[in-house]
Amino acid sequence: MKSVLRPRTGHLLLVIDLAGTALFAAEGSSTAVQAHLDLLGILVLGFVTALGGGIVRDLLIGDVPPSSIRNWIYPAVALTAGAMVFVLHAYTAAINSWLIISLDAAGLSLFAVSGATKALEFGLHPLLATLMGGITGVGGGTIRDLLIGQVPKVLRSDIYAAAALFGAAMTLLCLRLRLNPVVASVAGIGSCFTLRMFAVYYHWNLPHAAG
Amino acid sequence: MKSVLRPRTGHLLLVIDLAGTALFAAEGSSTAVQAHLDLLGILVLGFVTALGGGIVRDLLIGDVPPSSIRNWIYPAVALTAGAMVFVLHAYTAAINSWLIISLDAAGLSLFAVSGATKALEFGLHPLLATLMGGITGVGGGTIRDLLIGQVPKVLRSDIYAAAALFGAAMTLLCLRLRLNPVVASVAGIGSCFTLRMFAVYYHWNLPHAAG
Amino acid sequence: MKSVLRPRTGHLLLVIDLAGTALFAAEGSSTAVQAHLDLLGILVLGFVTALGGGIVRDLLIGDVPPSSIRNWIYPAVALTAGAMVFVLHAYTAAINSWLIISLDAAGLSLFAVSGATKALEFGLHPLLATLMGGITGVGGGTIRDLLIGQVPKVLRSDIYAAAALFGAAMTLLCLRLRLNPVVASVAGIGSCFTLRMFAVYYHWNLPHAAG
Numbered sequence: 001m002k003s004v005l006r007p008r009t010g011h012l013l014l015v016i017d018l019a020g021t022a023l024f025a026a027e028g029s030s031t032a033v034q035a036h037l038d039l040l041g042i043l044v045l046g047f048v049t050a051l052g053g054g055i056v057r058d059l060l061i062g063d064v065p066p067s068s069i070r071n072w073i074y075p076a077v078a079l080t081a082g083a084m085v086f087v088l089h090a091y092t093a094a095i096n097s098w099l100i101i102s103l104d105a106a107g108l109s110l111f112a113v114s115g116a117t118k119a120l121e122f123g124l125h126p127l128l129a130t131l132m133g134g135i136t137g138v139g140g141g142t143i144r145d146l147l148i149g150q151v152p153k154v155l156r157s158d159i160y161a162a163a164a165l166f167g168a169a170m171t172l173l174c175l176r177l178r179l180n181p182v183v184a185s186v187a188g189i190g191s192c193f194t195l196r197m198f199a200v201y202y203h204w205n206l207p208h209a210a211g
Numbered sequence: 212m213k214s215v216l217r218p219r220t221g222h223l224l225l226v227i228d229l230a231g232t233a234l235f236a237a238e239g240s241s242t243a244v245q246a247h248l249d250l251l252g253i254l255v256l257g258f259v260t261a262l263g264g265g266i267v268r269d270l271l272i273g274d275v276p277p278s279s280i281r282n283w284i285y286p287a288v289a290l291t292a293g294a295m296v297f298v299l300h301a302y303t304a305a306i307n308s309w310l311i312i313s314l315d316a317a318g319l320s321l322f323a324v325s326g327a328t329k330a331l332e333f334g335l336h337p338l339l340a341t342l343m344g345g346i347t348g349v350g351g352g353t354i355r356d357l358l359i360g361q362v363p364k365v366l367r368s369d370i371y372a373a374a375a376l377f378g379a380a381m382t383l384l385c386l387r388l389r390l391n392p393v394v395a396s397v398a399g400i401g402s403c404f405t406l407r408m409f410a411v412y413y414h415w416n417l418p419h420a421a422g
Numbered sequence: 423m424k425s426v427l428r429p430r431t432g433h434l435l436l437v438i439d440l441a442g443t444a445l446f447a448a449e450g451s452s453t454a455v456q457a458h459l460d461l462l463g464i465l466v467l468g469f470v471t472a473l474g475g476g477i478v479r480d481l482l483i484g485d486v487p488p489s490s491i492r493n494w495i496y497p498a499v500a501l502t503a504g505a506m507v508f509v510l511h512a513y514t515a516a517i518n519s520w521l522i523i524s525l526d527a528a529g530l531s532l533f534a535v536s537g538a539t540k541a542l543e544f545g546l547h548p549l550l551a552t553l554m555g556g557i558t559g560v561g562g563g564t565i566r567d568l569l570i571g572q573v574p575k576v577l578r579s580d581i582y583a584a585a586a587l588f589g590a591a592m593t594l595l596c597l598r599l600r601l602n603p604v605v606a607s608v609a610g611i612g613s614c615f616t617l618r619m620f621a622v623y624y625h626w627n628l629p630h631a632a633g
Contacts, residue, residue: 059270
């Protein structure tokens, strides 16, 4: 679904892109293992966590069928990652948590920026393109949480969706300033990633309503 | 998303329309405050409560991107209303409940009638256009309830969705009888609003299955 | 929504098709009765259980408005079945459970095969057409479970979605082997039905992650 960035920036982003899909799928499948779902549930949660955000965005901007439904490589990567978690979860559960947080922040950044860019290319107003970037980044995790009966983490936890929106807005601002698209993408990805990592490290949270 | 009515009835309905969006957003954001969500969750719940029903309807009838995604004014109003609740919720929580119920019934009525009218214009059968009116009226609140982990109120509480369906059906009946579209809209809005207010005042409920 | 099969196989499948819609609607409405929802909730749960899977599939493959929104006969059948459950649930609750399981397996089989066939006709890759078959079969029940606040049964219970995927894949394999479409459909429906019935009878389950 992140194909918009690929023609401009070549193989590196394709690799990062598929890595993001694989990582989000692995996270979703790990959640399914912890929720004691069976093999099918593990694959389904991996699939929706990795691809759900992009699918919702594509439905909303009118790119139908969604690109991850048109192109078998993304589902194949997501399902493979889920299958690997099923087999290897005893090992994946032991991976250093800062590595996971960093990879997750990287995936979030890329999804947010590519989602916002794609929405802009489909003619949306920058305010709404920013929202589409946020949906691309956190939509899959939201659907995953709903499926296992939890209030979506992004609605109550630390700065996660806000980082996605910040990165998306930064990219769109750079594009508005007529910067090179690659520069705009890197600026957005870097902004989102940096904000997310600082927020985790320093336990930053968004404010709650007073009283 | 209620633009169908606007060219016919001018600025008054646009004002009511935006007022309905603002009110539904404020209700959703107030729910988020009560559920102890953070600023982002407050804005998200306001957004989906106000615009979710119209977005689902537009996806179903094939008006993509949904009109509230194409037009930044509705999201801007919804997000502004949510931000005001965040700042002022100590005051908004004190608003007279009958005022809120009346405004909510007014918003429900307008959303139901405009949703049904739009679906009819997109070629749907009146039975399905009525359903689309109901979805427009209650879809946002349903998504909001799901996001905070509650069984949607419309599925179990008093006459709410039923009032939306009644108003939508009344409008479509008037249109079938070749009445003036403004008359049909007013008849539907009045029917929905009246039924809803009587239902609240007299504690009317739909029947449950016997036994 | 299963109209793809109809022109080829005539009235018999139309009857089975509507029977599947009615049965799924009756199941959804019975769930609503048990969850103490009111009349409207009973009709809504019947509607989404019967038609939700096909609607999601149609949104994803780009057949908008979804065929069950374009054609009033399916909603009419679903709502009628729901109304009958409302009136007669004391009797329907006493129906022999193996009869219900058999009819449900038949409906699942037909929905899975017709959903996969339709997705293939819309140009999807066979891997994704298989997934669309699974979504058509179990999507409605998944939405129903979410609406009443439960983790979807298909994510954790016995071989149900897996049977739908198996039947869908079998049909697509037969079509790839250039068998007659009717033969391919019958093979897929028979495969799904047989696997499902054996799974219930012998208590087969999908594996959970070890440890």
